[in-house]
Amino acid sequence: MGLKIRLTRAGAKKRPYYHIVVADSRSPRDGRFIERVGSYNPMLPAEHEDRVRLQGERIMHWIAQGALATDRVARFLGKAGLMPMPAYREQPIQAAPKKKAQERAKAAAG
Numbered sequence: 558m559g560l561k562i563r564l565t566r567a568g569a570k571k572r573p574y575y576h577i578v579v580a581d582s583r584s585p586r587d588g589r590f591i592e593r594v595g596s597y598n599p600m601l602p603a604e605h606e607d608r609v610r611l612q613g614e615r616i617m618h619w620i621a622q623g624a625l626a627t628d629r630v631a632r633f634l635g636k637a638g639l640m641p642m643p644a645y646r647e648q649p650i651q652a653a654p655k656k657k658a659q660e661r662a663k664a665a666a667g
Contacts, residue, residue, distance in 0.1 A: 562630050
């Protein structure tokens with residue numbers, strides 16, 4: 558049984574609110590979970606203290622049991638100092654036009 562620490566969506570339409578839960582990785586996003594360990598309210602300003610609430614002791618317990626945090630939750634945990642901040646993924650550079658396309662563009666322009 559692979560455990561994940563992840564977000565489950567709550568709240569109303571166009572007013573999201575997320576619970577941070579420990580769940581089996583095979584269960585649906587908003588389905589059965591083992592324990593609720595925090596919350597995330599994206600509607601609050603970024604500097605508001607209740608935007609992300611975490612139960613650090615319980616989260617560390619579940620990480621010790623083998624639970625893995627999803628990317629977004631790992632970022633929350635990194636900002637809270639519970640685990641190292643995950644590295645940002647490099648954005649791929651958009652491919653430049655190929656030789657033929659450059660020649661066509663040159664011919665059309667001049």
